[in-house]
Amino acid sequence: MDRAPGLSVRLKLTLSYAGFLMLAGVLLLAAVWVFLLRYVPERATLISHDDNPTNGVFPVRSALLDVFAPRAAAVLAFLLVFGLLGGWILAGRMLAPVTRITDATRRATHGSLSHRIRLPGRNDEFRELADTFDTMLARLEAHVAEQRRFAANASHELRTPLAISKALLDVARADPNRDIGELIDRLHAVNTRAIDLTEALLLVSRAEQRSFTREPVDLSLVAEEATETLLPLAEKHGVTIETGGDITPTTGSPALLLQLTTNLLHNAIVHNLPGQGTVWVNTGVRPRTAVLTVENTGEKLTPQLVSTLTEPFQRGTERIHTDQAGVGLGLAIVKTITHAHDGTLTLTPRSAGGIRITVELPR
Ligand SMILES: Nc1ncnc2c1ncn2[C@@H]1O[C@H](COP(=O)(O)OP(=O)(O)O)[C@@H](O)[C@H]1O
Ligand SMILES: [Mg+2]
Incomplete structure (x- = not known):
């Protein structure tokens, strides 16, 4: 099937991983900021006891923001890089079994039914999928082998009456004075057997197709x-x-x-x-x-x-x-x-x- 190209699952997982990390980072920084605001007044008045010219009112919060903002931005930038890199590596590890499964499916599509995925490790969803797929391949392989055997046997069985008829006819041709009646009887018997066999084969295929009304x-x-x-x-x-x-x-x-x-x-x-x-x-x-x-x-x-x-x-x-x-x-x-x-x-x-x-x- 041809589909429009899309983002790879690995990329999507990476982006969502980094996205969540950024979101968590922003929330955490917001919480810190709110916490700070509660304890830091908007302005502070500094009163000096000596004659210091710095006496006066200072905007403490805006000063704090000036310090906080670039650090928060640095933290977010780090989280972004960390999230993208970590997400890429993690997603790659998580998705490795999928590559094996796809590879095996592709081989099966091209007719190689003997290949198995044999995913190592303990049981999880991917192992279960791989094991189910292996079981399916094994059954398919056995089924195909059975069908081949059946076709080979059927051809062999069908050839037998034909070969016997031919031998009977050869004998009759070599000796024209032979009893024709006996020849006809034997040919008739051989022919009946071939018809029985063909009818049995047709019956098998009819039943296999399940094309009957119940x-x-x-x-x-x-x-x-x-x-x-x-x-x-x-x-x-x-x-x-x-x-x-x-x-x-x-x-x-x-x-x-x-x-x-x-x-x-x-x-x-x-x-x-x-x-x-x-x-x-x-x-x-x-x-x-x-x-x-x-x-x-x-x-x-x-x-x-x-x-x-x-x-x-x-x-x-x-x-x-x-x-x-x-x-x-x-x-x-x-x-x-x-x-x-x-x-x-x-x-x-x-x-x-x-x-x-x-x-x-x-x-
Ligand atoms: N009821 C039965 N009792 C004993 N042996 C049987 C019986 N049914 C089948 N068989 C054995 O199973 C074989 C296969 O049976 P079947 O598929 O009907 O083939 P066929 O009867 O044409 O030989 C027979 O050749 C016979 O040896
Ligand atoms: Mg029988």
């Missing part, structure tokens, strides 16, 4: 709908779904919340014990929040592993190319949607194996 939503109905949709999949995997819970009102995007619930339920079904798994879906209200819990049996997981699962393209321990392998964005989407609704997402491994996932949304 309506009243009952989480228990959302859970019911998701369960109904995924019942055939659960049957196929031999997984029992147990649902429970009362009306759980919250506000948000019904479509996104359905997506969130579906992702959680889908995971709970496919990452479960084969043939004998159970999934528990529950909704309920707490004093300030509406809560959705999805819990499932499964392999034992360590807390360290569980804490990484919400990262985009993180796929736990399973081999990537089994048929239940998703695109690895399911939980990342859940996290993004939860945050877009100002909620919290908690993943806890169950001691008997499997995982318990809690989504808390404001009511």
Whole structure:
């Protein structure tokens, strides 16, 4: 932003410091003068006992003023010089942190997010500002790094189906007598996967932009709908779904919340014990929040592993190319949607194996 040039803060502080010092000096001298006036009469009569010709009436006050005025002026002049010099030095010392903070801001503007102010000394307003700024820089840096990782991973994931398609087409071209039907089936599967991935990416960005309208939503109905949709999949995997819970009102995007619930339920079904798994879906209200819990049996997981699962393209321990392998964005989407609704997402491994996932949304 272009602004009209103005006085520097250091100069302003110096001037006000000197100004106050002058004002105090003037007041003090005025007080001294008033004090003197009270004890010094206007005129004095000097009576000499010998025959001195100096006998007579003298203007004592004006004589005093003649002596006082130049000294007072000297004192004020000294105060002025002292105030300006002292003020300049003091203001410079006080404002030194601002220079460091400005310097760091300028570097950040030019893209260097790794620089920190690290203002030394005990806590005061400037240190607090600098520390807050350092925290902001650290978060920004982490965020930018995360975005870069995300873009790199997304490109990599998108390239995979394209590369597979190309390989399939190359093989088909080299051998025209191959079974076309099989080729088409495989191309179709690869293509579907690429579309799923692209749709998941679009969903992440849509939720991140928070560009959805908020309506009243009952989480228990959302859970019911998701369960109904995924019942055939659960049957196929031999997984029992147990649902429970009362009306759980919250506000948000019904479509996104359905997506969130579906992702959680889908995971709970496919990452479960084969043939004998159970999934528990529950909704309920707490004093300030509406809560959705999805819990499932499964392999034992360590807390360290569980804490990484919400990262985009993180796929736990399973081999990537089994048929239940998703695109690895399911939980990342859940996290993004939860945050877009100002909620919290908690993943806890169950001691008997499997995982318990809690989504808390404001009511
Ligand atoms: N309910 C769950 N039970 C056990 N493991 C899970 C569950 N949900 C997710 N996971 C693990 O977290 C990983 C990431 O999940 P997700 O982001 O949905 O990706 P995807 O399902 O596409 O692999 C999964 O690969 C799986 O290992
Ligand atoms: Mg998934």
